[in-house]
Amino acid sequence: RVPKNATVLTGVVSAIAAGIFPLASIAAFLNICTLAYLILLAYGIIKLRKDKGMPKEGEFKTPLVPFLPILSILICLSFMLQYTLETWMAFGLALLIGVIIYFVYGYNHSTVAKEKNREFRDFSIFYNFSLTKRTKRFHQTFKKKAFSTFFSATISKLGLSVVMYP
Secondary structure, three states, X not given: OOXXXXXHXXXXXXXXXXXXXXXXXXXXXXXXXXXXXXXXXHHHHHHHHHHHOOOOOOOOOOOOOOHHHHHHHHHHHHHHOXXXXXXXXXXXXXXXXHHHHHHHHHHHOOHHHHHHHHHHHHHHHHHOEOOOHXXXXXXXXXXXXXXXXXXXXXXXXXXXXXXXXX
């Protein structure tokens, strides 16, 4: 499956950014992001070797671990330190936005959230008293004639909400 919406959104945002920001700023931002990614990759190699040990037969083996990954981290950091404060601020803002999106998306799509939604769905099958459009129309037609109060209870993620129609 091709992620069409994400591809179009990325293209539109990139086109807008290319029209607003100078090419040198965009290049510096992308370079600092790539260097940060390479630092994370080098750290991941060290951690993977520490946790999982040597690779099995037929798997790729990074030579000279941890020397090469540490050298890679130091070189990337030295390149990153050459960028301006403006580039660092853009990188920090992008990192903050990315972390927020990651945790919000992860929370909403996690196994725990799916279990909560399943429990909510099972509960709402028995206790959902939400009004249908036909019932609302009926009540709006006769609300002037009747003194009784019409009541609707709806269960949502936020809990039970009760609406009373006088």
